[in-house]
Amino acid sequence: MNGPAIHIEFAPELHLFVPAARRDGASTAATDGVSTLGHVVESLGVPLTEVGALMVNGHEVPVSHVPAAGESVAVRPVARPQRVPGAPLRFLLDVHLGTLARRLRLLGVDTAYESLDIGDPALAARSAAEQRVLLSRDRGLLRRRELWAGAFVYSTRPDEQLREVLDRFAPEPHPWTRCTACNGLLRETTKEEVAAQLEDGTRRTYDVFAQCRECERAYWKGAHHDRLEAIVERALARAHPADRTR
Known part of the structure; x- marks a missing residue:
């Protein structure tokens, strides 16, 4: 990705998945201007199964959000206990x-x-x-x-x-x-x-x-x-x- 840059910060619970350089506060990540925020997060190493709320400039957005230049993104972990809708838990x-x-x-x-x-x-x-x-x-x-x-x-x-x-x-x-x-x-x-x-x-x-x-x-x-x-x-x-x- 070599497009608009965003500022992204991962919760400590997700540090296992990201390089050491991204574990201490917000870091800069380049996007391509068309990929979703979910795709960007996964490209940085974090499976979406482990992601809870995605906050952009303090407001929650869906994984389908396309980030714009300069946005500040906070990636939070899945809330516990995690509820799985739509089927008995199996x-x-x-x-x-x-x-x-x-x-x-x-x-x-x-x-x-x-x-x-x-x-x-x-x-x-x-x-x-x-x-x-x-x-x-x-x-x-x-x-x-x-x-x-x-x-x-x-x-x-x-x-x-x-x-x-x-x-x-x-x-x-x-x-x-x-x-x-x-x-x-x-x-x-x-x-x-x-x-x-x-x-x-x-x-x-x-x-x-x-x-x-x-x-x-x-x-x-x-x-x-x-x-x-x-x-x-x-x-x-x-x-x-x-x-x-x-």
Whole structure:
């Protein structure tokens, strides 16, 4: 871009995406006089999924605004909790976020997950077709125009990733209601119905079981239940902080 210059300042929450030279107050950016402000912001490194209000000379404008010479632009982060209009809150995670997918499903959050690298176009198309919020650490993927909605996952640690999603979107948790393997809904079942899936020790030790309605995987409170229970309890405390004092 080599046209009218604007002054642009990014909120500290967005500094991860911009060069160091643009992190300390307003900086000058050249435009071409025809591109939208949304395009300019993305060209400077920030996916629009991470952008909240765009303020021009103190007034909010849409991403379609075409900046004029000398305008002062403030780029703010997405407000939290972020509301996603038009569909029930559902997620789609890319191949690199398998642990996060399992933890969201553990909380009963509708979470699709691609265990294979099917490519950015296919992921974006699925997000649009199923109206799912795509969660990814791939900035290029989050810039695809066909994407229905998306969000960058800032951390590489599953515990922190889960906190990010809970804080940003505030999904309503329904623990122990979804299959962590396929996202299907669980139903109560009997030991006899799932006996073929059980080892002898499990069959002797446990009496309460659930089964996925889709893949028919069996679930019970096994050796790892305490660890999973701790994950759920921490998430519930974060989702409903008032409950901590009750």
